[in-house]
Amino acid sequence: MKALASDFDGTLYFEDGVREHDQKAILNFQKHHLFGLCTGRPFIGVQHYIKDIIQPDFYIVSSGACILDKDGQVLYEQTLSKDTMQAIYQQYHHQAEVSIQADFRIYTLLKDSKIPIVQTYVETLDDVGSEHIFGLSINAKNEQQAKQWTQDLNETYDDIVAFQNKEYIDIVKKGCSKGAAIQKLKELLHLDYVYGIGDSYNDIPMLESADCSFTFHDSPESVQKKATYVVSSINEAIQMIEGQ
Structure with a gap:
């Protein structure tokens, strides 16, 4: 069985939504293979945007901290401690907006x-669920600041890993990544071959x-160097896969 794992923002989903030619290509692809998401967003952060458009066969969310099946049932998860979550929040919330992915919500x-995703407002960190803290997201002022903070986080904390996604930083438990989740997905779903497609720095592990990967012509050069092929769309990537 083959599968294609796709990043969400800037790969599948754009300001004008999911592009029609990508949607059609994915639906045709799913007749014989599996298609799923591999994103830094949590599950709730993608559901609303693809409802009645795409029905993924799997979800890798929160930068690999959680894997779900097509029905949204958890197959695998790795969580942060509440102490780590609170420490990172206290360090950065005065300088940037920090959101917390926990209990399948965004707090x-x-x-x-200003983050354009459905979020749950709470008055204190004590109101954040503690059972399943998948990660945090920090909205830096620009890509340069995000790059520096990502480096600082990875040097300061031993139990987390931070990934830059343009001006955002996604933080999850150490050992988690989109790449590690791809390998776990192959094991869980007994996949023979997995394709990956993404557009930004946090997609590099994926x-x-x-087994074969794609990125775009306008992706950063460092991302293009890690991909097997450079394409213009998911549609083009699927055409190449089907032609192999």
């Missing part, structure tokens, strides 16, 4: 949150781990 302590 924010800002009433005027591009390296996939």
Whole structure:
């Protein structure tokens, strides 16, 4: 069995939504293979945007901290401690918006949150669920600041790993990544071959781990160097896969 794992923002989903030619290509691909998401967003952060458009066969969410089947049932998860979550939040929330992915929700302590995803407002960190803290996201001012903070986080904390996604930073338990999740997915679903496609820095582990990978012509050069092929769309990538 073959599968294609796709990043969400800037790969499958754009400002104008899921592009029609990509949607059609995915639906045809799913007649014989599996298609799923591999994203830094949590499950709730993608459901609303693809409802009635795409029905993934699997979900790798929260930068690999959680894998779900097509029905949203958890197949695998790795969580952060509440102490680590609180320490990182306290360090950065005065400088940037920090959201917390926990219990399949996105929590924010800002009433005027600017992150365009459905979020749950709480007044204190104690109101954040503690059973399943999958990660945190920090919205830096720009890519340069995000790059520096990502480096600082990885040097400061022993139990987490931070990934830069343009001006965002996604933080999950150490050992988690989109790449590690691809390997776990192959084991869980007994897959023979996995393709990956993504557009940004946090997709590099997926591009390296996939048996064959794709990125775009406008992706950063460091990302293009890690991909097997450079394409213009998911549609083009699927055409290449079907032609192999």
